[in-house]
């Protein structure tokens with residue numbers, strides 16, 4: 644199995660790779676720019692060279708990037724979804740330049756315009772995105788959400804609906820987040836429950852669409868529709884659910900990435916990775 648954690652790019656994009664090495668990651672997830680600003684400082688040649696060299700020397704791969712939290716391509720406001728689309732295009736291009744194969748995005752929130760309108764806008768904007776990109780090598784991954792507020796993407800049906808409408812099928816996929824699916828009401832703790840949930844996912848979305856799994860326990864209870872990450876085995880999901888994931892042979896090539904809280908010394912990542920690897924039978 645391939646294990647990793649989200650790492651900070653503070654100090655430069657190459658720093659995320661070095662932090663990954665320090666934490667004992669096989670692979671990492673990272674932002675490609677500041678996650679809470681629209682602005683993106685252009686990547687210089689030295690940023691790119693340093694980044695690719697860090698991957699070479701550490702042996703740590705970069706499985707995926709994650710988009711800024713500001714992006715909402717489901718927004719009913721023209722100004723906001725146009726701004727979001729432009730920002731998303733920049734992020735796709737930055738991932739291309741950095742040779743990062745995937746970019747995880749939250750599908751978006753309909754903010755009162757309704758589920759159908761929101762989903763339609765997401766699919767339409769993804770098609771517009773791919774039309775605007777030239778020589779794109781990056782796969783856009785829709786992340787399953789907890790379904791808080793008007794956030795879309797909390798059901799496998801919604802994810803499948805969007806994918807069905809996307810024309811460029813080679814560059815669209817899914818990222819499942821254990822905390823989010825649990826909060827959205829998909830049981831994963833008992834082996835039987837896990838089996839049923841994965842069967843459902845395979846039938847509705849298709850396991851071949853699954854490119855990344857976010858491994859997070861949940862501070863909030865099953866079906867709460869709240870998105871609060873907890874350390875592995877310390878939350879409402881519990882250790883047994885993670886045993887199901889790490890021993891599922893179908894997921895051998897799907898990077899499993901932590902997004903759990905951590906301090907600068909990355910001690911929590913080191914511990915959580917030890918816990919996950921210890922569950923492999």
Ligand SMILES: [Zn+2]
Pocket residue numbers: 709747749786
């Ligand atoms: Zn996310």
Ligand SMILES: [Zn+2]
Pocket residue numbers: 786820857902
């Ligand atoms: Zn996540």
